[in-house]
Amino acid sequence: MRAIAYKEWLKLRSWLGFILAAHLLFSAWLYLSIRHQFRIEHAEMIYYQANHIGRIFYEDLRYVPLLTGALIGAVQFLPELIRGRLRLSLHLPTGIVPLVFAHLGVGLAALLVFLAFDLAALAITIGTFFPAAFIASALLTAAPWVLAGIAAYLGAALTLLEPDRRYQAANLAISAGVVWLCHRSGQYQAYDLVLIGAAAFVLLLAPASLQAAHRFRNGGV
Amino acid sequence: MTSRFLSWLSLSLLTVALAAIVLPMVYAIAYSPKVAPTHMFYSPVKQDFVFREHRGHHDFTYATASGETFDRRAFETSLPFIYYKNMDIWGLLPVEIGGQSFDLETIRDARQVFELKSREVEDRHPSVPVYALLNSDPDKAGLSFPEDVFRMMADRMEFVNVDVNRVDPELTERFTAALTAEGFAFPARLVAGKQTILKPSTKGSSLLMPVGRRSMSNGWTTVR
Incomplete structure (x- = not known):
């Protein structure tokens, strides 16, 4: 398993460096954009807009986890599949379940680091300009976006591992459906009562990949 | 074999659950008659x-x-x-x-007609528990948002200056003392008041304590 983690690290590290740089730039942008609002507008009006009109000042963050998850999934699994390398790994005597989960674990760990970074940047930015209650509100609002990022990663694995085009289309539709569920509302804290349900949908995507991996190992192209 | 079953089960659950959400929406778009709100x-x-x-x-x-x-x-x-x-x-x-x-x-x-939408009922919509204490200034028409907002803590009414995002101890002390003197029992159960300046005047905010109610206006620290 350590060898697989090392192999994945070697494959992903340049991409992870690129993604890290992008997230650093984004968090700087997020901070500056909110600071800019406070410079051009009276703070009390911004509070009113944030709380009562429901303007989400960190709206730019919405699709960042989604893009990050999809990108990590693509760069982790596309090269394996294009060159058929994964089929070799899947025949290792470790068994297909630990092997698939080891691959997913590496990708998920990297993704979670970025998502945690995004949430920390959001909390610090909001906490700089607003009282603590707004930080809690922002994190709750961003929670489904984060879930969408995890769904995008697991969905990319589920779709790319599947060798049969018909199943692949179905898997893509299911993954897109879960991502869509996490982006249903533009209101802040709209998911407060359904976060656990949304998380359950996302978690179900993880074991779903196993069947695709089985088919891939057994000769699908 | 177990892993394939687990995989099949999770995909089936996802398919059924997503279909249960999407299909009624599609049906509603395709076939629902035109209805007005109740x-x-x-x-x-x-x-x-x-x-x-x-x-x-x-x-x-x-x-x-x-x-x-x-x-x-x-x-x-x-x-x-x-x-x-x-x-x-x-x-x-x-x-x-x-x-x-x-x-x-x-x-x-x-006659006056008030409309209360279901999403405006307390606890039916998310809101950040930070409020502006609006005040009708007798010297000018219209309302403006104050630079101090308040939040109700376990034992005090705490004011935060929005320009610097810091607690204002003097205002906090003054308003907490005024409320306590009038028998307000912390913590507040509900803070009510229309948080808008798109109205001609205001009578302040209503603070609901576990039993009873007090209303406050900014500036005069008036408790009713």
């Missing part, structure tokens, strides 16, 4: 809530909350302050309610 009113005549529900194709149901149904005319006469023009045409004005008589002019001059 309106519920408090009838001063019946001393009960009455509502009008649109079932599509101009089919309306008029009923009370307790289940009594009636026709449109009876519905409108149960709401004389809203349908006062029809009441006048039907010769039903002046109407007597609670021992008081209301004629056309009185209703037209004094």
Whole structure:
């Protein structure tokens, strides 16, 4: 398993460096954009807009986890599949379940680091300009976006591992459906009562990949 | 084999659950008749809530909350302050309610209709528990948002200056003392008040304590 983690690290590290740089730039942008609002507008009006009109000042963050998850999934699994390398790994005597989960674990760990970074940047930015209650509100609002990022990663694995085009289309539709569920509302804290349900949908995507991996190992192209 | 079953099970659950969400939406878009929102009113005549529900194709149901149904005319006469023009045409004005008589002019001059949307009911919508304490300044028309917002803590009414995002200890102390002196029991159960300056004047915010209520206005620290 350590060898697989090392192999994945070697494959992903340049991409992870690129993604890290992008997230650093984004968090700087997020901070500056909110600071800019406070410079051009009276703070009390911004509070009113944030709380009562429901303007989400960190709206730019919405699709960042989604893009990050999809990108990590693509760069982790596309090269394996294009060159058929994964089929070799899947025949290792470790068994297909630990092997698939080891691959997913590496990708998920990297993704979670970025998502945690995004949430920390959001909390610090909001906490700089607003009282603590707004930080809690922002994190709750961003929670489904984060879930969408995890769904995008697991969905990319589920779709790319599947060798049969018909199943692949179905898997893509299911993954897109879960991502869509996490982006249903533009209101802040709209998911407060359904976060656990949304998380359950996302978690179900993880074991779903196993069947695709089985088919891939057994000769699908 | 177990892993394939687990995988099949999770994919099946996802498919069924997503279909259960998406298919009714598609059906509703494709086939739902045109419906108007249901309106519920408090009838001063019946001393009960009455509502009008649109079932599509101009089919309306008029009923009370307790289940009594009636026709449109009876519905409108149960709401004389809203349908006062029809009441006048039907010769039903002046109407007597609670021992008081209301004629056309009185209703037209004094009636007020408030609408409360379901999402505006407390606990039915998310809100950040930080409030502006609005104040009618006797020296100028209109309202403006103050630079200090407040939040209700376990033992105090805490003010934060929005320009610097820091607690204002002096204001916090002054307002907490004023509330405590009037017998306000912390923590507050509810803070109510229309957080907008798009109104001509304000009477401040209502603070609900576990039992009872106090209202406050900024500036004078008046507790009512």
